[in-house]
Amino acid sequence: MTDPQEVHTKLGRGKCLNRNRCSRGCPYGAYFSSNSATSPAANNTGNLAVRPNSIVKEIMYDEATKTATGVRVIDSETNEVHEFKAKIIFSRASTLSTTQLLLNSKSARFPNGLGNDSGELGHNLMDHHYHVGAMGDFEGMEDQYYQGRKPAGLFIPKYVNIDEKSKNPNFLRGFDYQGAGAGRANWGRGGDEHSIGADFKESLYKPGGWGMGLMGFGEVLPYHENKVTLHESLVDKWGIPQLVFDASIKDNELKMRKQIMADAAEMLESTGFKNVRTFDNAGGLGVGVHEMGTARMGKDPKTSVLNGNNQVHGINNLFITDGACMTSSNCVNPSITYMALTARAVDFAVSEMNKKNI
Amino acid sequence: MNRRDYLKNTTAVLGFSLSSASMSALFISCAKEAKLDWKPVFLKPNQGEIVAEIAETILPKTKTPGAKELGVPQFIDKMVNETKDEKGKEEFLKGLEEFDKRCVDKYGKPFVALTPKEKTEYLMIHEKESPRSGMNLWGINLEPNAQKPTFYKSIKGLTLFGFYTSEKIGKEILAYQDIPGEYLPCILLNGQNAWNE
Numbered sequence: 001m002t003d004p005q006e007v008h009t010k011l012g013r014g015k016c017l018n019r020n021r022c023s024r025g026c027p028y029g030a031y032f033s034s035n036s037a038t039s040p041a042a043n044n045t046g047n048l049a050v051r052p053n054s055i056v057k058e059i060m061y062d063e064a065t066k067t068a069t070g071v072r073v074i075d076s077e078t079n080e081v082h083e084f085k086a087k088i089i090f091s092r093a094s095t096l097s098t099t100q101l102l103l104n105s106k107s108a109r110f111p112n113g114l115g116n117d118s119g120e121l122g123h124n125l126m127d128h129h130y131h132v133g134a135m136g137d138f139e140g141m142e143d144q145y146y147q148g149r150k151p152a153g154l155f156i157p158k159y160v161n162i163d164e165k166s167k168n169p170n171f172l173r174g175f176d177y178q179g180a181g182a183g184r185a186n187w188g189r190g191g192d193e194h195s196i197g198a199d200f201k202e203s204l205y206k207p208g209g210w211g212m213g214l215m216g217f218g219e220v221l222p223y224h225e226n227k228v229t230l231h232e233s234l235v236d237k238w239g240i241p242q243l244v245f246d247a248s249i250k251d252n253e254l255k256m257r258k259q260i261m262a263d264a265a266e267m268l269e270s271t272g273f274k275n276v277r278t279f280d281n282a283g284g285l286g287v288g289v290h291e292m293g294t295a296r297m298g299k300d301p302k303t304s305v306l307n308g309n310n311q312v313h314g315i316n317n318l319f320i321t322d323g324a325c326m327t328s329s330n331c332v333n334p335s336i337t338y339m340a341l342t343a344r345a346v347d348f349a350v351s352e353m354n355k356k357n358i
Numbered sequence: 359m360n361r362r363d364y365l366k367n368t369t370a371v372l373g374f375s376l377s378s379a380s381m382s383a384l385f386i387s388c389a390k391e392a393k394l395d396w397k398p399v400f401l402k403p404n405q406g407e408i409v410a411e412i413a414e415t416i417l418p419k420t421k422t423p424g425a426k427e428l429g430v431p432q433f434i435d436k437m438v439n440e441t442k443d444e445k446g447k448e449e450f451l452k453g454l455e456e457f458d459k460r461c462v463d464k465y466g467k468p469f470v471a472l473t474p475k476e477k478t479e480y481l482m483i484h485e486k487e488s489p490r491s492g493m494n495l496w497g498i499n500l501e502p503n504a505q506k507p508t509f510y511k512s513i514k515g516l517t518l519f520g521f522y523t524s525e526k527i528g529k530e531i532l533a534y535q536d537i538p539g540e541y542l543p544c545i546l547l548n549g550q551n552a553w554n555e
Contacts, residue, residue: 018538131500135493148541149555186552187522191515194485196416197478201424204522205531207552213495279493279500 001030011040020149031151038339051084053077055238058105059089059114059318068114068318074238088317088349088358092342095323096228099294100243102305102320103230115295115312121305122229124222124296125247126329128288131281132257133177134264135213136273145184145207154179156214158331160259171255175218176331177264182212214267216260219331221252222293226285247285257282290334292326310345317358321345396432400439400447405454409434411470412457413517415477422531425521433520434513453509457484484510528554 001008004015013029013036022031029036042048055074060083062069070085091098099122105114113121156177160168168174185208190200220226226247234242261278268276298304301313306325312318321342323334330337352358398406413425413434425431438450461469461480472480488511492504507515521527528534532554 018541019536131498133495135495143547145545145547145550146541146543147545147553148535148538149553150541150543184552186555187518190518191511192490194482194488196481196485196514198418198420201417202420202422204518205551207547215495277493281500281502
């Protein structure tokens with residue numbers, strides 16, 4: 001956050017001081033997190049209750065009223081099982097925990113997992129594929145430097161397959177780039193310099209040459225066969241069946257990666273970068289840590305788990321608003337989308353409650 | 359995407375990702391025990407002495423401290439002990455043994471007995487044989503099939519890592535800013551040293 005507004009400062013949040021220690025937890029609340037932003041805001045309403053050490057094992061369902069009635073919780077400290085009843089339930093356990101929870105919530109009405117009439121629960125698992133792009137060195141500008149460890153980089157929005165003109169014949173959907181902004185090499189460059197000794201040591205005190213990298217983030221299509229299921233016998237220490245992953249990136253993603261690599265190299269070369277190197281190290285699905293899908297929204301209850309308001313089809317008081325609801329993955333970091341969908345679903349739920357529909 | 363800068367340099371310079379495991383000891387042929395003023399946790403004293411001499415030859419004392427003065431050999435000993443798995447430790451010791459054996463073959467004496475000029479000359483032979491590091495961005499290894507670092511390349515990486523991230527160099531030699539505050543994208547270099555990062 002570069003320019004805190006009143007809404008932020010009221011929560012005790014301040015501006016970024018360019019330490020780039022975000023991964024250790026930002027003491028200024030400049031880096032958005034539940035700890036710095038949403039939890040304090042929720043707490044300020046006076047309506048927040050937090051019950052720690054709670055492993056939600058299943059969501060309870062009442063066939064007579066066709067509603068979710070509450071959650072069954074294991075206390076991780078005492079192993080006691082508690083039931084909490086609620087008029088309305090939102091699951092935001094995170095994509096795969098939500099789906100694991102639904103798959104594990106079985107009843108006579110829903111023998112294959114809560115809300116799983118369509119059979120789509122657990123399917124269409126997505127992520128972003130990355131570790132693909134190019135990097136290069138820039139000669140000159142040796143008298144130029146910068147100050148402060150700016151934690152953010154550059155961003156190049158999606159530009160392929162946004163209209164007829166930008167259509168790429170080789171793949172569907174698209175990608176963006178998140179750049180490690182231009183910077184000067186530090187002492188680490190010494191590893192590859194075939195040099196040692198006094199002058200070498202002293203030279204590494206000085207900034208090295210300029211370089212930058214472009215890292216592509218690509219969309220993964222929602223393939224039915226990319227799925228998670230519950231293991232038949234393996235359970236965790238609370239007796240909850242473990243998830244089994246069966247998923248991979250496929251032809252569309254592999255073709256897209258070639259374009260990501262070529263475009264990154266072309267951009268760097270035409271900007272004047274030298275020694276441009278491309279890289280493509282796909283790894284498996286999950287590398288992007290942006291898992292999405294497995295309880296997707298849709299108009300047709302036969303092919304989706306949630307409706308357009310994030311309600312589980314046929315269970316009006318159960319909402320799923322984390323990444324499990326996603327129908328496609330786009331190519332941008334998804335958390336803000338989840339938050340927007342949640343705000344929208346909450347607004348809808350309140351209006352439905354006021355109308356006595358829930 | 360702030361996890362990107364974590365260990366930004368170290369993955370490239372070390373050529374391995376960190377893991378932990380127990381130790382296994384091979385040893386280098388040696389006549390008498392070396393006298394160290396520090397107690398290695400993993401290496402034998404003679405091995406520790408070779409490591410110390412390699413590190414000091416790569417980064418010798420000048421008007422600023424050298425590797426030994428900053429405890430880099432101790433750091434390497436600890437890093438190998440705590441971050442390499444059993445196989446990695448074996449490889450390190452095997453590499454150290456071969457490094458010294460080759461030295462004896464070439465100069466008729468072990469590395470620690472070489473003159474400073476010979477030490478530099480011998481290390482430069484290893485320098486010329488060192489493969490380049492695999493590509494790396496945000497601490498992510500982007501070239502898993504790149505040639506594995508040789509023993510010499512590994513120890514050089516550990517030497518640089520221990521030296522340039524030491525408190526002394528980081529705070530007193532490199533340009534140190536605990537809390538930068540403003541980000542200034544374009545400033546004149548004006549002869550300053552690199553930022554500590």
